[in-house]
Amino acid sequence: QKEVEQDPGPLSVPEGAIVSLNCTYSNSAFQYFMWYRQYSRKGPELLMYTYSSGNKEDGRFTAQVDKSSKYISLFIRDSQPSDSATYLCAMSQYTDKLIFGTGTRLQVFP
Amino acid sequence: DAGVIQSPRHEVTEMGQEVTLRCKPISGHDYLFWYRQTMMRGLELLIYFNNNVPIDDSGMPEDRFSAKMPNASFSTLKIQPSEPRDSAVYFCASRMDAATDTQYFGPGTRLTVL
Numbered sequence: 001q002k003e004v005e006q007d008p009g010p011l012s013v014p015e016g017a018i019v020s021l022n023c024t025y026s027n028s029a030f031q032y033f034m035w036y037r038q039y040s041r042k043g044p045e046l047l048m049y050t051y052s053s054g055n056k057e058d059g060r061f062t063a064q065v066d067k068s069s070k071y072i073s074l075f076i077r078d079s080q081p082s083d084s085a086t087y088l089c090a091m092s093q094y095t096d097k098l099i100f101g102t103g104t105r106l107q108v109f110p
Numbered sequence: 111d112a113g114v115i116q117s118p119r120h121e122v123t124e125m126g127q128e129v130t131l132r133c134k135p136i137s138g139h140d141y142l143f144w145y146r147q148t149m150m151r152g153l154e155l156l157i158y159f160n161n162n163v164p165i166d167d168s169g170m171p172e173d174r175f176s177a178k179m180p181n182a183s184f185s186t187l188k189i190q191p192s193e194p195r196d197s198a199v200y201f202c203a204s205r206m207d208a209a210t211d212t213q214y215f216g217p218g219t220r221l222t223v224l
Contacts, residue, residue: 006152032211043114043201043215044153088153095211096141097166102152 003027006089006101015110019076023089023101026070032095033065035074036088038103044088048074079108114216116202122222128190131219133202134183141205143213144177144187148198159185160208192223 006023013019021035031052036044048063050056050072056063062075072091076083086103115134123129135142143158157167162179170177174193179185189196199220203213 034211041217043203043217045215046212049211090153095208096158097155098213099155100153102149 001026004089004091004099004101007104008102010105010107012107012109013079015079015081015108017079017108019079019083019106019108021074021076021087021089021104021106023072023091024070025072025091025099027091027093027099028067028070029093030091030099032092032098033063033072034090034098035061035063036090036100038086038088040085047087076106079106081108081110084108114202114204114214116200116216116219118219119217120220120222122224123192124224125193126191127223128188129192129196129221129223131187131200131202131221133185133187133216135185135202135204136206136214137183138206139204139214140207141213142179142185143203143205144185145201145203145215146198147201147218153201156187189221192221194223197221197223 004025033050035048037047038044053067060077064073084107086105088103089101090098092098117132144156147153156169157177159179177187199218201218203215205213
């Protein structure tokens, strides 16, 4: 079993939809949780970062961490075609060694 | 700032050949990371450096892989000899210091070993 599990998708939604992306993990020592966005043929870029449990909101994006269930989520409100990308969850016990999910490919169509 | 720079962007080589991938981190960043990305295994950390010193190379798949950082502005990842299963996209990332969390990724090198 992988330390971090992520549904690969693809997930196809209409513009304006609410998108929910999720990851589960097995290592209870993880305390740093991140979401990276990767456009086609580009490197990943940090989108959201959360330490320990709780929610964090940034514009149309909300990250949630439920450590009791070992489950993290990223919500995208009012999705736009420009949100079409692969979303990678990443987590670690310490910030140096990130463990990434395999990524969920999202397509938002007009 | 130009961001993290990697070269070459694409590399096609034949099995058994030596491959060298290059990375220039963002100026002033203390940490440098090498990752490999494949469809099956996703993004995996191979090795990382702090102030040019290798800290953890437990992700390096085997002795055919080696990485160096001779100075703060340059790092190489070498595969010798290369094998078809090494085909992947290799990313370099840098981070400013221990107090920050953001890793900045380069555009990657797409390696194909025939």
